[in-house]
Amino acid sequence: MTMDLFLEGLVALLIVIGGIFTLVGSVGLLKLSRPMPRLHAPTKASTLGVGAILMASMVLAFWRGEGSLHELLITCFMFVTAPISALFIAKVHLHRGEMAVAPPHPPKDDVWATLDTPEEDLDLRKPGETPVTPAE
């Protein structure tokens, strides 16, 4: 009986935590005003927010005796894929060069990988268009 109560409380707590962090992530998307800071909001929602809800689902399933490890697999897939989508959004921002502060120049190498145009593509650029180069 007390075990039931404890597990019920745990599941409820995890769902509330997940909900709060997902909400904070959405508030962040609305509130932050520039594209690069805005990128930070979804990383939060996708890690702790979804993670806590998946934990709640797993606890509930094992408690009812129909346990599954699908949630664990979802967490792994999410942890592997979330950084990749974030990286690509960041690369798009770098490409468009619309940042308030230009990124610093890499110390040892010539350029950031995103801005590294292959030589055979250089003449495809429209006349008068200048390449986006990061400020020194």
Place this chain on the structure above:
Amino acid sequence: MPRQLARRILPHPLLTLLLVAAWCLLQNHLSLGTVVFGLILGLLIPGFIAPYWPDRPQMKKPHLLPGYVLMVIWDIIVANCNVAYIVLFRSNASIQSNWVLVPLDVKTPEAISMLAGTITLTPGTVSADLSDEGHALLVHALDAPDPDAVRDHIKSRYERRLKEIFE
């Protein structure tokens, strides 16, 4: 010669194991059938991707990996609370977003991608790009009045451990 044959059939033994485990977890049911089908997938898929991933990743101390993962999960929880505080209670004008330049000591692609993934998963920092020869990582920090402190934190906390595990 037998070594080469084994390499041809099993270019990435760990990936094969991982695929079998993932398949069994997806089926949510452990039986001979799922294991055999998982093995078929585990033999076919690494064979197809081997041309794109020629070198077998070297892990010098794989036993340190679980500790690293637990540390990252703990950091994610702590950083989530920090970022939630920043998002909810700080005005946009007082948030000092900054670029952080992280010169890399790790050389292997696997270690660099683990580091970049860790940085992005920890809320408050996103890895944005790698320099064209792979000597530095460009990181964007949500609130970093002092970018050098963030750089030192990343280098001492994550990169040092990854270097120990992979190199």
